[in-house]
Amino acid sequence: MGSHHRPTAGQCSLVKPPRLITCLLLLLLLLLSPPLTLPGSASSCVITHLPGFHGRLPFYLETGYIGVEEKTGTELFYYFVESERNPDTDPLVLWLVGGPRCSGFCGVVYEVGPLDFVLEAYNGSLPRLVYNRYSWTQMASIIFLDSPVGSGFSYARDPNGYDVGDISSSLQVVTFMKEWLNDHPRYCSHNFYVGGASYAGKVVPVITQYISEAIDEQRQRPWIDLKLQGYIVGNPITGSKFDKNFHVPYSHGVGIISDQLYEAAVTHCKGDFVNPTNQLCGNVLSTIDKLMSEVSDGNILENKCVKAAPKPTVDVSASRALLEEYNQLHKPPIRPSIDCLSYRYYLSYCWMNDNTTRDALKIKKGTIDEWLRCNKGVLPYAQDIPSSLNYHFNLTTRGYRALVMSGDHDLILPFLSTQAWIGSFNFFIANDWRAWHVDGQAAGFTIEYANNLTFATVKGGSHVVTTNKPKESFAMGKRWLANKPL
Known part of the structure; x- marks a missing residue:
């Protein structure tokens, strides 16, 4: 080596x-x-x-x-x-x-x-x-x-x-x-x-x-x-x-929305499908959003599954004060169906939060109380x-x-x-x-x-x-x- x-x-x-x-x-x-x-x-x-x-x-x-x-x-x-x-x-x-x-x-x-x-x-x-x-x-x-x-x-x-x-x-x-x-x-x-x-x-x-x-x-x-x-x-x-x-x-190309909806969006939104500038555009985009929500956005062929996120997303702007409280929370993620990709995320939560795993990986004690696959919603991050x-x-x-x-x-x-x-x-x-x-x-x-x-x-x-x-x-x-x- x-x-x-x-x-x-x-x-x-x-x-x-x-x-x-x-x-x-x-x-x-x-x-x-x-x-x-x-x-x-x-x-x-x-x-x-x-x-x-x-x-x-x-x-x-x-x-x-x-x-x-x-x-x-x-x-x-x-x-x-x-x-x-x-x-x-x-x-x-x-x-x-x-x-x-x-x-x-x-x-x-x-x-x-x-x-x-x-x-x-x-x-x-x-x-x-x-x-x-x-x-x-x-x-x-x-x-x-x-x-x-x-x-x-x-x-x-x-x-x-x-x-x-x-x-x-x-x-x-x-x-x-x-x-x-x-x-x-x-x-x-x-x-x-x-x-x-x-x-x-x-x-x-x-x-x-x-x-x-x-x-x-x-x-x-x-x-x-x-x-x-x-x-x-x-x-x-x-x-x-x-x-x-x-x-x-x-969504139109893969059959999630109809020709009529797509044509209405093109007509009323003038090429901007993110920031509607009139009510007709807003209405058609709202309808399209509901149809898109019927499929798994990460892979439209998969069943919609529980994300296996251990914590709900919290909208907090000044979140430093919550850091200590956040790390004291212990709530295992909701167990998804085993046929969902997110079931593997559930397994990782269980594996990582076991003391034998922490010891094997040489994790410094007292640094991270609870390992999360994705730590979102509380810690500040500026895009x-x-x-x-x-x-x-x-x-x-x-x-x-x-x-x-x-x-x-x-x-x-x-x-x-x-x-x-x-x-x-x-x-x-x-x-x-x-x-x-x-x-x-x-x-x-x-x-x-x-x-x-x-x-x-x-x-x-x-x-x-x-x-x-x-x-x-x-x-x-x-x-x-x-x-x-x-």
């Missing part, structure tokens, strides 16, 4: 300790609960076994914390899985999860990571895990990050630290990568990509651009040697007008980047590679929306619209632009295509990362 230093299995390492610390301060730090790592330092542990997984893990797993803000004591938690193929030459990928504030663990078990839950009725015992044969860690080393702070096991000692947004959390990710690479210098020379789906798709190009700028400025190592190649987004939110304005055309389109444009015109994948059965962010904003760039087409295949069958359709941007649909794909179409997504990712045609 290489010559770089690693902690031995089950052992935690503390790197870059604070300088000139007095004996008294060290003693105080040791007595504090939870144990603290000062920002700018990092702690990591090698995990060889996990509760619910039979035998030793067949891959290298490391978990840890990295401090990204000294003032608030903000530390981001990560899962690192080394490439199972050739970690010396395979690319390094930073994988983020949407929400915002969904845990990076979702990437490990639901998206591109090496684990999956056994789908079986929960009987009070610990849910079981199995190896995911379509894990992208077969072709890349991947960091799954709990970001922004408040996601998963990432935390801040000062409640003010949770008051972040698109810009500040993206900058914290850049700080995280600087510190992580300081502790893992072996990866500085690897091809590097940033990836994520849904809301993460909004900040992925932002983070990629910030890292690009840091490399260009060459302020300090290891950025000088980092080989940033590009980014990957799936059904990406952009914040632009394109996101929601294609719900109506898409302070109105649109990420400029970031996509800037990166691709500078030659960075971009893979934009889109499940064609997603109503949350229809592929028509993504197709429209890409088309607005007026890039020269290098390879026109065609099918791409897996096992001799069309897995979707794709187009390649001269600016190294590839757009591809996944046939039957949902809002997060790596979740419900893992085989097709695996084939796409493997080909694209190898710089081969889809």
Whole structure:
């Protein structure tokens, strides 16, 4: 696996300790609960076994914390899985999860990571895990990050630290990568990509651009040697007008609304299906909304199911004062039907909130009282980047590679929306619209632009295509990362 230093299995390492610390301060730090790592330092542990997984893990797993803000004591938690193929030459990928504030663990078990839950009725015992044969860690080393702070096991000692947004959390990710690479210098020379789906798709190009700028400025190592190649987004939110304005055309195209309703919307709304400017437009959009609510917006082919969100969404503007109360709540999510995708979310809640799991992952005691798959509704988050389109444009015109994948059965962010904003760039087409295949069958359709941007649909794909179409997504990712045609 290489010559770089690693902690031995089950052992935690503390790197870059604070300088000139007095004996008294060290003693105080040791007595504090939870144990603290000062920002700018990092702690990591090698995990060889996990509760619910039979035998030793067949891959290298490391978990840890990295401090990204000294003032608030903000530390981001990560899962690192080394490439199972050739970690010396395979690319390094930073994988983020949407929400915002969904845990990076979702990437490990639901998206591109090496684990999956056994789908079986929960009987009070610990849910079981199995190896995911379509894990992208077969072709890349991947960091799954709990970001922004408040996601998963990432935390801040000062409640003010949770008051972040698109810009500040993206900058914290850049700080995280600087510190992580300081502790893992072996990866500085690897091809590097940033990836994520849904809301993460909004900040992925932002983070990629910030890292690009840091490399260009060459302020300090290891950025000088980092080989940033590009980014990957799936059904990406952009914040632009394109996101929601294609719900109506898409719903018409797949038969959710009638010709008459669609024609009425076109006539009365004048092309704006988001902000009605007259009563006739408002009335027809209200009717359309009711019809769209009849289907599962993440995948129009699936049954509507309980979301398995442990907490109801709470509309609170000044929510810091509620943080302590929020963390004291213990209410398991409503158990959905086992045939629902969200049942796996229910299993993750039960698995993550078991003490044996916390101990195995080396979670700092007293930091996160209750793990939530998606921590929404209470912690403040500012969507302070109105649109990420400029970031996509800037990166691709500078030659960075971009893979934009889109499940064609997603109503949350229809592929028509993504197709429209890409088309607005007026890039020269290098390879026109065609099918791409897996096992001799069309897995979707794709187009390649001269600016190294590839757009591809996944046939039957949902809002997060790596979740419900893992085989097709695996084939796409493997080909694209190898710089081969889809």
